[in-house]
Amino acid sequence: MTQSPFSPGVAAGRLDDAAYAENFSDLHPALDAHEALVAADRCYFCHDAPCITACPTDIDIPLFIRQIATGTPDAAAKTILTQNIMGGMCARVCPTETLCEEACVRELAEGKPVLIGQLQRYATDHLQEQGVHPFTRAAATGKSVAVVGAGPAGLSCAHRLAMLGHDVTVYDARPKPGGLNEYGIAAYKTPEGFAQEEVDWLLKIGGITLHHDTALGRDVALEKLTTGFDAVFLGMGLGGVNALTVDGGDKEGVLDAVDFIADLRQSGDLGALPVGRDVVVIGGGMTAVDAAVQSKLLGALNVTLAYRRGRDRMNASVFEQDLAASKGVRITTHVVPKALHGNGAVREIEFEYVNDDMTGTGEMVRIPADQVLRAIGQTLEGESLPALERGKIAVTETGRTSMDGIWAGGDCATGGDDLTVTAVAEGRDAAMDIHASLMG
Amino acid sequence: MANLQSNFVGIKSPNPFWLASAPPTDKEYNVRRAFEAGWGGVVWKTLGSEGPPVVNVNGPRYGAIYGADRRLLGLNNIELITDRDLYTNLEEIKRVKADYPDRAMIVSIMVPCEEEAWKAILPLVEDTGADGIELNFGCPHGMSERGMGAAVGQVPEYIEMVTRWCKQYYSKPVIVKLTPNITDIRKPAAAAKAGGADAVSLINTINSITSVDLDSMSPEPSIDGKGSHGGYCGPAVKPIAMSMVSEIARGEDTRGLPISGIGGITTWRDAAEFITLGCGNVQVCTAAMTYGFKVVQEMISGLSDWMDEKGHASIDDFRGAAVPNVTDWQYLNLNYVAKAKINQDLCISCGRCFAACEDTSHQAISMSDERVFEVIDDECVACNLCVNVCPVENCITMEAMEPGQTDPRTGKTVEPEYANWTTHPNNPAARAAE
Numbered sequence: 001m002t003q004s005p006f007s008p009g010v011a012a013g014r015l016d017d018a019a020y021a022e023n024f025s026d027l028h029p030a031l032d033a034h035e036a037l038v039a040a041d042r043c044y045f046c047h048d049a050p051c052i053t054a055c056p057t058d059i060d061i062p063l064f065i066r067q068i069a070t071g072t073p074d075a076a077a078k079t080i081l082t083q084n085i086m087g088g089m090c091a092r093v094c095p096t097e098t099l100c101e102e103a104c105v106r107e108l109a110e111g112k113p114v115l116i117g118q119l120q121r122y123a124t125d126h127l128q129e130q131g132v133h134p135f136t137r138a139a140a141t142g143k144s145v146a147v148v149g150a151g152p153a154g155l156s157c158a159h160r161l162a163m164l165g166h167d168v169t170v171y172d173a174r175p176k177p178g179g180l181n182e183y184g185i186a187a188y189k190t191p192e193g194f195a196q197e198e199v200d201w202l203l204k205i206g207g208i209t210l211h212h213d214t215a216l217g218r219d220v221a222l223e224k225l226t227t228g229f230d231a232v233f234l235g236m237g238l239g240g241v242n243a244l245t246v247d248g249g250d251k252e253g254v255l256d257a258v259d260f261i262a263d264l265r266q267s268g269d270l271g272a273l274p275v276g277r278d279v280v281v282i283g284g285g286m287t288a289v290d291a292a293v294q295s296k297l298l299g300a301l302n303v304t305l306a307y308r309r310g311r312d313r314m315n316a317s318v319f320e321q322d323l324a325a326s327k328g329v330r331i332t333t334h335v336v337p338k339a340l341h342g343n344g345a346v347r348e349i350e351f352e353y354v355n356d357d358m359t360g361t362g363e364m365v366r367i368p369a370d371q372v373l374r375a376i377g378q379t380l381e382g383e384s385l386p387a388l389e390r391g392k393i394a395v396t397e398t399g400r401t402s403m404d405g406i407w408a409g410g411d412c413a414t415g416g417d418d419l420t421v422t423a424v425a426e427g428r429d430a431a432m433d434i435h436a437s438l439m440g
Numbered sequence: 441m442a443n444l445q446s447n448f449v450g451i452k453s454p455n456p457f458w459l460a461s462a463p464p465t466d467k468e469y470n471v472r473r474a475f476e477a478g479w480g481g482v483v484w485k486t487l488g489s490e491g492p493p494v495v496n497v498n499g500p501r502y503g504a505i506y507g508a509d510r511r512l513l514g515l516n517n518i519e520l521i522t523d524r525d526l527y528t529n530l531e532e533i534k535r536v537k538a539d540y541p542d543r544a545m546i547v548s549i550m551v552p553c554e555e556e557a558w559k560a561i562l563p564l565v566e567d568t569g570a571d572g573i574e575l576n577f578g579c580p581h582g583m584s585e586r587g588m589g590a591a592v593g594q595v596p597e598y599i600e601m602v603t604r605w606c607k608q609y610y611s612k613p614v615i616v617k618l619t620p621n622i623t624d625i626r627k628p629a630a631a632a633k634a635g636g637a638d639a640v641s642l643i644n645t646i647n648s649i650t651s652v653d654l655d656s657m658s659p660e661p662s663i664d665g666k667g668s669h670g671g672y673c674g675p676a677v678k679p680i681a682m683s684m685v686s687e688i689a690r691g692e693d694t695r696g697l698p699i700s701g702i703g704g705i706t707t708w709r710d711a712a713e714f715i716t717l718g719c720g721n722v723q724v725c726t727a728a729m730t731y732g733f734k735v736v737q738e739m740i741s742g743l744s745d746w747m748d749e750k751g752h753a754s755i756d757d758f759r760g761a762a763v764p765n766v767t768d769w770q771y772l773n774l775n776y777v778a779k780a781k782i783n784q785d786l787c788i789s790c791g792r793c794f795a796a797c798e799d800t801s802h803q804a805i806s807m808s809d810e811r812v813f814e815v816i817d818d819e820c821v822a823c824n825l826c827v828n829v830c831p832v833e834n835c836i837t838m839e840a841m842e843p844g845q846t847d848p849r850t851g852k853t854v855e856p857e858y859a860n861w862t863t864h865p866n867n868p869a870a871r872a873a874e
Contacts (some may be wrong), residue, residue, distance in 0.1 A: 048807075
């Protein structure tokens with residue numbers, strides 16, 4: 001530890017090793033077997049349960065919880081994974097407080113829902129830790145499908161297609177598969193290499209060939225895929241980042257939150273990662289919270305999350321907002337960045353206070369900042385893609401695009417809500433439609 | 441404040457809570473701890489004849505049934521009577537009784553069905569100064585194979601014969617402990633009464649296997665891969681015990697026979713219920729074995745508070761109060777009509793009532809797209825299953841219909857008069873109305 005949280009500017013090694021280990025350990029430690037039984041006992045096994053309806057992948061939650069309660073966690077895992085092949089990751093990153101756990105009748109009854117997310121993790125971990133892959137492939141169909149993007153949508157689609165007997169080739173722009181699971185989610189949500197473990201486990205189905213460092217448009221053309229394969233699924237996510245178009249927006253110390261998170265996730269030594277003493281994150285979504293909280297955990301002294309609207313409009317869930325607050329992140333609302341000040345490197349960021357309707361108030365505020373992280377939205381990159389709608393690939397409910405033989409899902413397509421679980425559902429549903437289409 | 445003083449067949453104790461004859465009362469050390477914790481009395485663990493004591497297994501003696509969070513709902517055991525020397529027990533009983541003169545000290549006895557055996561042990565027990573004896577005619581395992589315990593309790597003639605000997609050779613109250621492993625509990629109770637018993641106590645434990653190990657295929661508790669049926673007790677057996685108690689309390693030949701209630705009593709409320717069914721006091725074992733002796737303090741405070749609230753000055757004030765309301769099915773009022781009612785403010789929309797009614801009962805609950813659950817009065821037979829499966833207390837209730845109203849299910853007017861099966865037109869044996 002050469003620096004402290006008080007050291008000015010952008011510096012690495014603000015904390016000692018023990019603090020890094022503590023800060024980036026599992027956000028929710030796994031339930032042990034007894035805790036899982038106690039938690040499972042609270043489930044009422046509701047009829048036509050509201051939690052199932054609230055789950056984008058329609059997992060039969062009461063059934064899997066009963067399977068845990070009766071001592072068969074592997075059966076529970078199979079119930080989960082049949083609907084959601086990335087049930088392990090979703091158990092970790094799903095905003096359950098706005099999905100299944102919000103719908104849980106015990107939330108209504110007592111304000112304390114059944115711990116569905118943690119129970120799901122207990123079951124899926126129990127199976128995956130044994131290295132068991134519970135699904136097998138159907139007889140080969142002789143059909144081949146190209147999948148672009150090895151994130152949640154692409155892998156979910158690829159797994160389902162492989163299971164149905166098709167041969168799948170996955171192309172991903174990054175060196176490692178996993179997409180945002182590997183590069184874009186806070187480290188404390190998926191520690192100890194879980195994202196790669198899950199991908200390795202998923203690929204055990206067989207029939208999936210993975211090409212990394214292969215970007216659509218750069219290394220492989222879409223026409224090549226449409227001619228070389230019987231179908232194509234696009235699940236490459238959003239590769240671009242919205243620019244910060246204000247005076248001084250290109251100063252040293254300004255970077256994209258997604259890059260900051262990706263660097264952190266790929267770092268083998270958190271003590272070597274530089275972070276500002278005064279960090280300002282601009283945005284109000286999950287990425288903004290993940291970046292702000294991790295800045296704080298890396299040793300930043302002051303972290304401000306600056307959002308242009310009220311907290312009720314933030315895309316980050318209340319749980320995420322509370323998490324940020326509990327870690328010491330200050331959330332400032334109704335502010336729009338106007339200028340970055342500093343001689344070369346940023347030293348201050350100037351905001352204007354705005355009303356709910358986004359009209360300026362004329363009132364300005366300056367916040368010290370030697371690092372500014374942009375988390376103001378991502379954009380779809382690429383040319384010659386199927387027709388877009390509001391900047392994303394327009395799709396039907398089953399992921400069909402404007403071009404024959406091309407399906408799309410996940411963040412690059414319309415219809416989702418940028419959640420891992422939604423991407424998994426879209427990939428799965430597109431796979432079923434591709435299968436139906438190919439098998440006529 | 442309510443007076444919890446108990447006088448059971450002349451045996452006085454500061455409260456009606458006795459520890460049943462069982463492992464907790466096997467020796468001086470435990471019994472002293474029990475009295476210090478506040479128990480009103482103990483029934484000392486069953487003594488056998490003079491000579492080499494019985495032996496117990498050297499492996500698990502207990503098996504259990506659990507509810508949520510390993511809450512113990514049922515316990516069974518294959519332990520036998522005391523495996524300590526008779527004279528050691530007698531000396532300890534004498535010492536403890538002398539030190540706790542205000543507490544009830546009952547000695548449980550089980551010796552062979554021979555007059556000489558009883559004649560030999562009774563004076564020794566008399567000499568301890570204990571307040572009475574309890575005849576163990578209930579133990580269902582081990583000892584019954586040797587012609588004692590439940591083997592005696594299942595033959596009314598033996599009960600009467602042994603009870604008579606005890607009344608002949610012992611001067612203080614004789615309580616006969618009954619086995620539930622029998623078809624009609626009134627028969628052994630009547631036999632005890634005929635033999636001169638001062639009271640009966642029930643129930644002893646029920647034949648049971650708590651579980652089977654699916655790997656070793658051995659019943660639990662397992663001794664070297666084999667299991668034997670044990671005696672079941674704990675909260676799970678309370679309904680069985682209460683029914684048997686009520687049968688004796690209202691039986692033609694047994695009515696008025698004092699009863700010491702036993703069977704799954706875990707809280708003050710359980711005790712109060714047994715007393716309303718005619719028990720003069722209660723005996724507890726599993727609750728103490730699960731939570732320790734301190735549980736009696738909740739039983740004392742709870743019973744006392746409830747009695748104050750209801751204005752009962754003493755145990756006798758409400759003893760047997762529910763007995764007149766225990767009747768045969770044929771005398772239940774068939775003109776009583778109720779309907780389930782769901783309180784929408786309390787409902788949490790779990791849908792368990794719907795699943796239960798739709799799948800297994802009368803299709804009398806509707807479910808809307810918004811998960812609103814409502815009773816269909818046209819179909820509701822008031823079976824109560826929805827109330828039983830609802831996780832929210834008082835959310836679903838059974839509401840009686842007023843006389844003069846029309847039951848939409850049958851189209852019939854609710855009659856104000858009481859009418860039962862004995863006069864029902866569908867009953868082939870119905871007596872004509874006189």
